[in-house]
Amino acid sequence: MARQIYLDNAATTGVHPEVLDAMVPYFLEDYGNPSSLYEFGQQAKADITEARSRIAAHINATDRDIYFTAGGTESDNWALKATADAYKDKGRHIITSAIEHHAISHSAEWLEKQGFEVTYLPVDSEGIIDPATLEAAIREDTILVSIIHGNNEIGALQPIKELAAIAHAHGALFHTDAVQSIAHVPIDVEELGVDMLSASAHKFHGPKGIGFLYIRKGVRTRSFEHGGAQERKRRAGTENVPGIIGMAKALDIAMANFEQRTAYELELRDYLIERVLAEVEHVRLNGHRTKRLSNNVNFSFEFIEGESLLLSLEQRGIMASSGSACASGSLDPSHVLLAIGLTHEIAHGSLRLSLSEKTTRDDIDYTIDAIKEVVVNLRKMSPLYEDFLQGKKAISAVK
Amino acid sequence: MAYSDKVMDHFSNPRNMGELENPSGVGTVGNAQCGDIMRVYLDIDDNNVVRDVKFKTFGCAAAVATSSMATELVKGKTIQEALQVTNDAVCEALDGLPPVKVHCSLLAEEAIHAALWDYAEKNNIVIEGLKKPKTDIHEDEEDAEEY
Numbered sequence: 210m211a212r213q214i215y216l217d218n219a220a221t222t223g224v225h226p227e228v229l230d231a232m233v234p235y236f237l238e239d240y241g242n243p244s245s246l247y248e249f250g251q252q253a254k255a256d257i258t259e260a261r262s263r264i265a266a267h268i269n270a271t272d273r274d275i276y277f278t279a280g281g282t283e284s285d286n287w288a289l290k291a292t293a294d295a296y297k298d299k300g301r302h303i304i305t306s307a308i309e310h311h312a313i314s315h316s317a318e319w320l321e322k323q324g325f326e327v328t329y330l331p332v333d334s335e336g337i338i339d340p341a342t343l344e345a346a347i348r349e350d351t352i353l354v355s356i357i358h359g360n361n362e363i364g365a366l367q368p369i370k371e372l373a374a375i376a377h378a379h380g381a382l383f384h385t386d387a388v389q390s391i392a393h394v395p396i397d398v399e400e401l402g403v404d405m406l407s408a409s410a411h412k413f414h415g416p417k418g419i420g421f422l423y424i425r426k427g428v429r430t431r432s433f434e435h436g437g438a439q440e441r442k443r444r445a446g447t448e449n450v451p452g453i454i455g456m457a458k459a460l461d462i463a464m465a466n467f468e469q470r471t472a473y474e475l476e477l478r479d480y481l482i483e484r485v486l487a488e489v490e491h492v493r494l495n496g497h498r499t500k501r502l503s504n505n506v507n508f509s510f511e512f513i514e515g516e517s518l519l520l521s522l523e524q525r526g527i528m529a530s531s532g533s534a535c536a537s538g539s540l541d542p543s544h545v546l547l548a549i550g551l552t553h554e555i556a557h558g559s560l561r562l563s564l565s566e567k568t569t570r571d572d573i574d575y576t577i578d579a580i581k582e583v584v585v586n587l588r589k590m591s592p593l594y595e596d597f598l599q600g601k602k603a604i605s606a607v608k
Numbered sequence: 609m610a611y612s613d614k615v616m617d618h619f620s621n622p623r624n625m626g627e628l629e630n631p632s633g634v635g636t637v638g639n640a641q642c643g644d645i646m647r648v649y650l651d652i653d654d655n656n657v658v659r660d661v662k663f664k665t666f667g668c669a670a671a672v673a674t675s676s677m678a679t680e681l682v683k684g685k686t687i688q689e690a691l692q693v694t695n696d697a698v699c700e701a702l703d704g705l706p707p708v709k710v711h712c713s714l715l716a717e718e719a720i721h722a723a724l725w726d727y728a729e730k731n732n733i734v735i736e737g738l739k740k741p742k743t744d745i746h747e748d749e750e751d752a753e754e755y
Contacts, residue, residue: 514644514666514667514671517619517668517672520616520619524620533643552640553641554640590622590665590666590672591666592636592645592646592664592665592666593645593666594666595627595647
């Protein structure tokens, strides 16, 4: 079989075999409904209660503050919409950033249509929010601040602790989307001081379709799904028992080797960044050099377009992603890349490579060689590169 | 993105990619903002036949494949025949494009028209049926993204 290198772990990850093993009995044998009164159901309830407790411990939360959801998108929607609804009599102003995942930014835009006012904080050229901008934007009627912890595209890590403190000083709640950062950055909800936090299992070798929203006790958020009394009446629907068991197991595994795994990813990440910046011309690293997720790399290659880059890499067995418009099917490139000040041309030539502990140095060497070859080929085909070379020739001719 | 085998073939092995030294006409269309730019070079002989054609494209696989296919379709043709190479013809020759990518085929048609326009201007002639091409085919396009 041709070589396959999966470098899109920010999109999703493979389920860890031990996670699957832990889940299987809950499909085949212990399939009881946790709401049933007989022992068969109550055992399932006990098992998800225990799983909830383990998950809570990994982020230093109280058990009852973990609410299971269908994943990151639902958690983000819940945190924004239901909280806005619950606090709308206090105020109708919400603050978020220009580099949120669409689960937040599109929810915020929807809230704007419902009469809320939203401020989108800018980021600097490295994708970091200056806490002073939050201090300047926050108002008496600000009810909620939601800032992504580790950005899904450029990996930039935000100063959540400082931002949350500012929100609290002004009486606003603070939510963070930690979908990319959990299992890559230590998360302690007390230390960070967040009121709500979103996570999704499939980003850390758990199953798809399961995640959670941490909601600190005392936060008045509305029910997001109406129906049965599950999740303390806040999120109705029969619990995804195998998913919950799998998510807890995946987080256990991820946290058990946290230091070693993230150190390994970080070393490979830096090796990849340094070699590409040194060996390829007209390339830039998107996102902060060090304040970034341990598994995230994002480059922009000038004069070439992202979808062509992705398909060319795929032909060499490498799976990655791009913020180009063509790759997403819209006409605009990634809002995150535009927010850090890239021109459309440069944003179109972006490439995100996201590693995992299964990525080897040999994979990275192979990928760097492929990138170098593909970039040369695509530039040969690029009228922008031709213009650049002619412009350069003209300049050197003058000298 | 589900591309046909033909699109992938033309993307992976583009025909007529490159530049011409002394072209009879050159046309560049599209804009980098939207993510695609196409440049076509034509070499037209005394009998009004497209003797040679080359292209360069900054864009997605559909943009590259449509440029490649369009150059194949006009090579060896008369100017009038080249004018008849429409975006539909290019699309059809590629066994179709995903709906979101059909606009890329407009670019190929426009690039050829732009090169012919350049040729006509340089030689002070009028090519029957050729209108001044839009250099930016995206200008009337709206973002149809929904959420």
